[in-house]
Amino acid sequence: MNRMTLSLLLGLAGFTTHAQQASAPYSFEWEVVAVDSIPSMTTARLYAVLVNPQDYLTSVSGWDEMEGRVETTTSFYQDPDGWATPNNNNPLLYDILPTLRYDTWVTIGIDAAPVGAEGEIPVGLFPPETSYWVDEFEAGEDLVMDIDGAWFVTLGSSNGTAGDDLRVLVGQFTTDGVISGYLNLQVFSNGVASDEFMDDVFSISIPEFDGGALSNLENPAEVSWWVQPEGDRYRHRLDEPCHWIRYDLMGRELDSGRALDGRFLTKGGIVHVVSERTGQVHRRWFP
Secondary structure, three states, rough: OOOOHHHHHHHHOOOOOOOOOOOOOOOOEEEEEEEOOOOOOOOEEEEEEEOOOOEEEEEEEEEOOEEEEEEEEOEEEEOOOOOOOOEEEEEEEEOHHHHHHOEEEEEOOOOOOHHHOOOOOOOOEOOOOOOOOHHHHHHOOOEEEEEEEEEEEOOEEOOOOOOOOEEEEEEEEOOOOOEEEEEEEEEEEOOOOOOOHHHHEEEEEEEEEEEOOEEEEHHHHHEEEEEEEOOOOOEEEEEOOOEEEEEEEOOOEEEEEOOOEEEEEOEEEEEEEOOOOOOOOOEEEOO
16 A cells, blocks of 8 residues: 555544645636536536646645535436546547436546546545445535545646646536535655655635536527637627626626627626617626
């Protein structure tokens, strides 16, 4: 048994010290993969954002003193051909099993079967008995690790390395509900483990994400709405005067305006446009 695995098991079984949430240098961020992937649902990926390119995420965990949770106000889509990790996912099967690509799963650094030639390894689950947290998660319920639970990889594989973009994929979630929660990340700064297990463990809150806010969007082909990307912004043009409002993924208003000539500029988000001529409301999502 290597040092990482031993530390993980000891940590879950015996430590009661609270994780270092207040001083945590790490965070989570969402990336939308598909809207209406499953009708009315959005598929999004959760990334751990680290600090140094050589930082290594070795486990994501929760236990009785330091729970780990990913919760939705509705349910998660779990594909009948999928599993709790993407260890066995083969992209060649997506044409035959199209909904498999939108399965909900947890991971560290991979979204399909690991490629050994690239230093990847399968993602491990702890404990091996699936009754602790995996079974409920696979049934579409919340991911709750409140006794002993973790998913992990071992130092030496490429899965957990932050890389130049400083991001490590930790999960994919498909839902029409609002996702929230918190998870414990065990990170080896610059790839070096601390002498004390808890010095590498940080409890990180997950930013809320509304999986239903983007669904049922208007078909752009049915709207006289021309959009041109321009750097990190979007230049919009409608053939009539309009009001526009831009929201974030939680439905919070970010900015708004009135365009008498139907032309306006926004950043990404959910953009609502109200025609001054007909009063019709159209909305589209821009990454």
